[in-house]
Amino acid sequence: MNIHMNSTGRSEDLSTFNASTTPTTEDRNEYNFIRCILLVITTILLLTLNPLCLVVLRHVRSIQETTKIFLRSMTIADLGMGLFQALPMTVLAISETEHIGEVFCQVLSFAGEIFIYGPQMSILLLTVDRYISVVYALRYPSLVTVKRARISVCLLLFTYVLPVLTNSWLNVLIYYLRNQDCRRVTHDLLISNYRSCKRCLPLVAN
Structure with missing residues (x-):
């Protein structure tokens, strides 16, 4: 009897604790409202200030051309983050939808992986540039x-784009190996193209 009463009391305490700690609908609405405001402000700043920075860098003459190259790469990377990360997140948060098209999702994921490391890499190049200008000022x-600045930016872009491309091709290969229907469709397509080429070769030879 005592055991039953103790278990009943514990279950009531747990239910009371869960009811008190579970977020209510008002809390979720407040969280979503604050999140939408922050996303909108961030997106507006990214999509307005970065193009303004590009215009300023184009007209300012007091900054060295090599430093401008690194600053432009950082600004373009930030602008890409605004277009392919902040803007879609803002639209989804305002519309309160979680499901988007598969192709659109893959494009956003691919672009996001490319642009997410751009600002950090550009800051690294800019730091090295400033270090050389201070330590080796005369040289x-x-x-x-x-030319070296442009080559370094291109090489750095290649270093963090290549893993994304490799990962994408690996995902396609893994999907092909695991999906039997995909293998069958690809095989039929290759066979049909091969047969059409065999029919066209005698005509070309004649």
């Missing part, structure tokens, strides 16, 4: 040229 014009 800076010969060490850091416009």
Whole structure:
């Protein structure tokens, strides 16, 4: 009897604790409202200030051209983050939808993986550029040229785009190996193309 009463009391205590700690609908609405406001502000700042920075960098003459290259790469990466990360998140948060098209989701994921490392890498290049200009001030014009700056930005872009491309092709290959229908469709397509080529070769030879 005592055991039954103790278990009943514990279950009531747990239910009371769960009821007191479970977020209510008003709490969720407040959280979503604050989240939407922050996302809207962030998106507006990213999509307005970064193009403004590009315009300013184009007209300012007091900044060295090599430093402008690194600043432009960082600004473009931030703009990409605004277009492919902040803007879709804001639209989804305002519309309160969680399901988007598969193709659109893959495009956003691919672009997001590319642009997410861009600002950090650009800051790294800019830090190295400033370090060389301070430590090797007299040799800076010969060490850091416009051509070398552009090559370094392109190489850095290649280093963090290549893993994304490799990962995408690996995912396609894994999906092909696991999906029997995909293998069958690909096989039939290759066979049909091969047969059409065999029919066309004698005509071309004649």
